[in-house]
Amino acid sequence: MDTLLYTLFLGTPLWLWFSFIGIVVALLAFDLGILHKTDQEIGVAESLKLSGLYITLGVTFGGFIWWQFGSQTAAEYMTAFVVEKTLALDNVFVIALIFSYFAIPRQYQHRVLFWGILGVIVLRGLMIGLGATLVAEYSWVLFIFAAFLIFTGIKMLVTDDKEMDLNANLVLKFMRKRFRVTEDLRGNNFFVQQADPTTGKTLRYMTPLFLALILIEIADLVFAVDSVPAVFAITTDPYIVYTSNIFAILGLRALYFALAAVLYRFHYLKYALAILLVFIGSKVFVAELMDWEKFPASWSLGITFAILAVGVFYSLWRSKDEAAPALDLK
Numbered sequence: 001m002d003t004l005l006y007t008l009f010l011g012t013p014l015w016l017w018f019s020f021i022g023i024v025v026a027l028l029a030f031d032l033g034i035l036h037k038t039d040q041e042i043g044v045a046e047s048l049k050l051s052g053l054y055i056t057l058g059v060t061f062g063g064f065i066w067w068q069f070g071s072q073t074a075a076e077y078m079t080a081f082v083v084e085k086t087l088a089l090d091n092v093f094v095i096a097l098i099f100s101y102f103a104i105p106r107q108y109q110h111r112v113l114f115w116g117i118l119g120v121i122v123l124r125g126l127m128i129g130l131g132a133t134l135v136a137e138y139s140w141v142l143f144i145f146a147a148f149l150i151f152t153g154i155k156m157l158v159t160d161d162k163e164m165d166l167n168a169n170l171v172l173k174f175m176r177k178r179f180r181v182t183e184d185l186r187g188n189n190f191f192v193q194q195a196d197p198t199t200g201k202t203l204r205y206m207t208p209l210f211l212a213l214i215l216i217e218i219a220d221l222v223f224a225v226d227s228v229p230a231v232f233a234i235t236t237d238p239y240i241v242y243t244s245n246i247f248a249i250l251g252l253r254a255l256y257f258a259l260a261a262v263l264y265r266f267h268y269l270k271y272a273l274a275i276l277l278v279f280i281g282s283k284v285f286v287a288e289l290m291d292w293e294k295f296p297a298s299w300s301l302g303i304t305f306a307i308l309a310v311g312v313f314y315s316l317w318r319s320k321d322e323a324a325p326a327l328d329l330k
Helices: 014-035 044-069 071-087 089-101 106-137 141-158 170-178 208-234 238-266 269-289 297-318
Strands: 191-195 202-206
Touching (some): 014 044, 014 106, 044 071, 044 238, 071 089, 071 238, 071 297, 089 106, 089 238, 089 269, 106 141, 106 208, 106 238, 141 208, 170 208, 208 238, 269 297
Antiparallel strands (some): 191 202
16 A cells, blocks of 8 residues: 555655645535535635635645755745736636626625636646646647747737627537526526426526536636646646646635625736746746756746736736726625
């Protein structure tokens, strides 16, 4: 048994993978089984406390990484954790738009986000596994990731944001056309049984709550196209990439209920994120040109914090007199 636990999976002993998955399962069980056994509206105070718990656990896990792998790997983990959490801010705004579009009451939003986390755990795992395999087999793929990040960052700097129109969403149109969907919510149910208006037979219908879940999963998949390559440009260790991703997302979903209403204050943070993506992508090429085995992790962490700190303070200063947008969060 001991031999099995120390067997390497993607370069890391199985016991470390099992330990992390065990922590995540315990957190989700605690969340659903104890904190939110019934549908209830999550207030700002509870959201901040829960997010603080997840951030503390994420940082504490960074201490565990330091103990197991050393300061270099711990710095890479913390950099990846901070970058992933910051990049996911736009995802929070998209989630708020989706909930507003479907008129999802606040007491049901946690249920959607909780089940969405399970999808994220699986989807991110598949994407990171694929990315790790490609990088291991073809090291030049890392330069493609880096070039993509530079291109994305420059594009963010020179293009204006466009308001998302869910009425034109192709996935939503397809699901409404191909599947039976109820016109309105049916409590906290994703599916219900009801009579078909044409045949009178009792059939299974999706509800708008399930459509919201699907769109949130797709939104996360789209955002992962940026965030996963960004973390691979920081470290190619699949264990660090995956654990930093999941801890960051767990905490951000918990913070959603406090953050969604004030996200407009961070509008100008996108420019800091754009610069950060260019920096992360560029350092891969800089390390190659200067014949470094790897860009120093301590430099990455310090520069990342500096860029984001400037972006946050500038954004808060510029938006101090702006009125909140009309976003119905129910």
